[in-house]
Amino acid sequence: MNLKQLRYFLAVAETGQMTAAANQLHVAQPPLSYQIKQLEADLGVTLFKRLPQGVALTEAGKLLVSYAHQLTQLSATAENKVRALAQGVNGTLNLGTVSSSAGVIPNHQLTQWLQAHPDVQLALTEGNTYQLLENLHKRLLDVAVLRTPFNGKNLVCRYFERERMAVVLPQRYQQFANRRQLRLRDLIDLPLIKYRRFNELFHVAFGEEALTPRYVLTCDDARTAVNWANHQIGVALVPRSLADVYRGDHVLVWSLADRRFETQLVLATTTDALATPLVAGFMAQFERAESLD
Structure with missing residues (x-):
């Protein structure tokens, strides 16, 4: 298995066709097919199922994709760093x-x-x-x-x-309009949108105050949390700097009073x-x- 074979393999995996992959790589199809067969022979597995309209990855092929991406990226990075060291x-x-x-x-x-x-x-x-x-x-x-x-x-x-965690609320929650910051107790009756990065932090904090929050959404991207709050779905709990950048016109933003929520x-x-x-x-x-x- 070599880098050339991995690059050819990735091209076929991404395009789903030998012809399209050959065009992308600017090579003829027979050498491409040969390299794929050699790679399969070296590994002792079948990487592609041949179909009437192209090819599809086997389970072994799907497993190889992520490793092939890492190996080719690491090769490019190493080449770049060695040249950069010599050139400044x-x-x-x-x-x-x-x-x-x-x-x-x-x-x-x-x-x-x-x-x-x-x-x-x-x-x-x-x-x-x-x-x-x-x-x-x-x-x-x-x-x-x-x-x-x-x-x-x-x-x-x-x-x-350091920055505080913030609460992004739809404007309908006018009961907080004159507040400068909010406490955990203020949030327990609100539909909360949580950034998964802080799962444990909020779990411990609410638990220590014997409070049971109501979560309507947990997501992997803080921008998503703010976006859903902008659409009035719920109340987002995110870092203050991000809330200030992505807040919409119809939400209010307050910092959380609890110092445990500094990030x-x-x-x-x-x-x-x-x-x-x-x-x-x-x-x-x-x-x-x-x-x-």
Whole structure:
């Protein structure tokens, strides 16, 4: 199994046809078919079911897809980093971001750095904190914007300002119109929309006050939570910076009074990645460096 075979395999998997994959790769179909057969022979499995109108992945083929993506991406990243090390600060910076970072980054520091390094491109990957952490340690990402809490062992971090969790309410809840912030007790009779990242945080907090909340939706993206609140479905519980960016015209936003609901974004990288000039220069643009043990 080699990278050429994996690239050919991915092209066939994505297009579902040998002819279309050959056109995409700018190769003739016979060499493509040969490489796929060689890959199947090397692995001792059948990767595609041949159909009248094309091909479909077998179970073995479906399993290989995710690994093939990671291997080809890691190969491209390694090639890029080696060349960048020899040439100085240029190339591609692989940046991961959580959905709840939209209110904080991109910011002035990032803009300044990109303007000072016109030969650098950003390759952005969006995901949750745990997915991005895994990709950092696999070296699929150079740096990532994560949200606390998480295990920061072996990471070098830059911390953004702490922020409060916010409540995004449809305007029909006029009983809170004159309030500056809300307490957990104010929320128990409301239809709550929860960002899954904070499942445990809210479970513990409500439990400690012997309160039983009513959740109507739990989602994986904080922007989704605000969007549903904007559509009057319920009351979203999200970081304040994100609420301010994505709030609609017919909602109200208050911070939660409880200090347990402070949260923080973190720009993180690994010590290995920090050894490259590209990553070191990028991290140096942000202040308050701190290593977590």
